Amino acid sequence: MRASGPFKYASMSRRAAVTGAALAAMTMLAACSGAQTGAAAEGDMAMGAAEGAKVTVVEYASVTCGHCAAWQAQVYPEFKAKYIDTNKIRYVFREFPTDPAPVAIAGFLIARCAGPDKYFPVIHEIMASQREIFGGVPPRTVLLRIANGAGLTEEQFQTCVTDADALKAMDARIKAGIDAGVQGTPWFMVNGEHVADSSLTGLSEKIDAALAES
Template sequence: PALAASMIARCAGPKKFFGFIEIMFRSQPQWSRSQNPMQALTKVARFGGLSGDDVQACLKRQTLLDHIRKIAEVGQNTHKVTSTPFFIIGDQTVSGAQPFDAFKKVLDKALSK
């Protein structure tokens, strides 16, 4: 379901992308645990202005699917992404949910260069 959510957010277009990402994260507990996650995702997409037909057409876009998979592959192979969230700051990474101090340390080091 997460891959489908990513595809739907991209199909919403650049102006609506981040709004869709926000609503997908906020509603993730509902759609990810739903008996029918695709139906639940379609319902969420409707709130953002996409029809059920729009969602179905989006999910059939092989080039988009390939693009998202390629991004994930590059992240895993190049940057050793193993979890989310994952941040690349300069030449350092921050993986998983971390306290502010973990980010501050990495940011301070990057800014000192």
Template sequence: MSYQFPSQGLISKILVLGTLLLASACGPTANNEGGKAASTFETATDFPIGSKDAKVVMIEYASITCPHCANFHLNVLPTIKENYIAPGKVRYVFREFPTPPIELAMAGHLIARCAGGEKRNQVIDTLMRQQGDLVSQAQGPTGAKQAFLNVALSFGMNESQFDACMKNEEQLKTLVEVRDGGIAAGVTGTPTLFINGVMFEAPIGREITAEDVGKALDGALAKAK
């Protein structure tokens, strides 16, 4: 199986750079909504969803090539959005933690970041929903580029913009910085959740459920009163 984008050499170079910078990196203090961060748990590279006044912030480290992440996104997150995020109780942030095949994960997350703004989270949603098909297409005759180009086109990019996105070193460095921040925080697998800075203890031997996360969020909300 061969994935031709982003360049593996470029990814390797930036991964090494990210590792070298990890020890001295300082977390930024503002987010993509502009101005000051709504909480101490958010960073300049985040695309938060939910009220700035929420007393609880849930961070998810996940990958668009991770089946467990897709399960969480499709079967757990909608309930959390309905019961906690929409009512303004919880603020939610998705952070990238690319998993193998790294080139595919990086490509998907790059498209999302290049789309930017509200489209970024919409791209993540599309990639999660189409995860199985995208991986299958990447292994087929049309290849990985066409599979991900189709997604990019659906969000208003043209092919030239897509190609430029795949070579965007600044965005690649951002992905590595986000990943390295996760590693520094103790992330070893995906999805990993942090609720007001505390790592959520995922159940052993089964998928995370909305009930599991709801109990943890209720506990955090009670403490935050």
């Protein structure tokens, strides 16, 4: 799929939405040394304005997606300062694992286990560590280090990434994204409308127009 902005999409493996396969894969990792996309959904992680804000920006992303990490490093700081820190929008992050799905799912679970206050810092740190994860360092080593830094013990880490209820909830979130028509990551929605250009200019055009509406 071709993206109109500088950040291309990472394709989503639909097999990642199968809870049984995800659970089996995560067990191995731990043991190894039609929805409305603009509407609130169970499990949403958000910042900025409160629910019901005039403008809601939803990002579907994966911690193992290189294009997501690029957006995080190059666009997010200014985007956050302009719209989130000023409470002009409600920013919602939705988890949409890309290959290797077990690593992405583990990263998301760890972020949730770290707690709401540490969720986004953990997500951002995993994205920033992709070079290690894809460069030969065992993913478990990287994820455990990040989990430890967020206050989780190794035992809590292993319990977290093999939690059947958490995996079931993750599976539901993945399926909701697929049902909503998400075709890659990063995938942005402004008030329920997909914005293909994920540059600050592209997003600002849609956001500012929505903010200006009476």
